[in-house]
Amino acid sequence: MIADIKKNAEAKMGQSIAAFKNNLAKIRTGRASPGLLDSVQVEYYGSMVPLSQVANVSLLDSRTLSVQPWEKGMGAKIEKAIRESDLGLNPASMGDLIRVPLPPMSEERRKEMTKLARNEGEAAKVAVRNLRRDANEAVKKLVKDKQASEDDQKRAEADIQKVTDRHIAEIDTLVTSKEQEIMAV
Template identity: 85%
Template sequence: MTTITEIRNAAEAKMKQSLSAFQNNLVKIRTGRASPALLDTVHVDYYGSQVPLSQVANVSLIDARTISVQPWEKGMGAKIEKAIRESDLGLNPASMGDLIRVPMPPMSEERRKEMTKLARTEGEQAKVAMRNLRRDANEGVKKLVKDKLASEDDQKRSEADIQKITDRYIAEIDKLVVAKEADIMAV
């Protein structure tokens, strides 16, 4: 038997997970600056299987506009370069001995606007996820009331609580989107 408190806590835990998933998605949206997380989506052919770049090389920053990729095995350089070039990130890596440098090309104004739209879209999707979690939690509480395991007053209170939690997470999403847009538009 679940209680109103358990329903609320489960909803909040799921909202926290959704927020962290949203933050991970935001990191992958390119800004003018270099970030090692940008290459998280790149997978490299490693002895016949596709593995994340971070499992075959050390990814770090040289400066604000250049990512360095240091393969752990000698023969992996060319494969890593190819994987980065073929990713949809629009990057052009350059090999310097064992080290691969990935310079970040400056973004055009048009590209920056596309990226801010992408950030807004991700934000909207995250908000929809929060609202769905709110709806699910409220339906769980309504079921308790219907089954006579909670009063209607409890239902009203819990719906208000769940709404406060939802509002808090949606405000956090808005804050992250605004910060990301500022980051993208900064030249």
């Protein structure tokens, strides 16, 4: 029972970190990264789909992305979707290929991005702490229902706290490395 609660809490904390890493990948740094366009949605036969489902996104160089549509008529729609996204990018069409140059970030914009990374980190920590609280409440319920002893509860809560601390330290490490990546000119 208690082992299941601990295992479940650890798995959910791992999922929270995976979601956090995904959110961090969307935050722009000074370098180009194909993951930057993951959030862009393109209209495709009347429905909105992720850019990665209608085109191949790759790096041309450290400051330029290339988008290769899989269908001839999609170029204009993809260009429009990238332009209208809140990324501040201005794609240029060259035949079938769409080049997306990344403008250099100003110092102010870099600071905004580090703030955004910190906020994402805080949200991830809150999610991990909520999972800790839920796990502790589940253990308390077992004790209340006389399915576990109070000693088991204390041990379980200590184990859950260790797992929580480890995940929060991982989040802090990820935020710090992302901040360094953003501030690198």
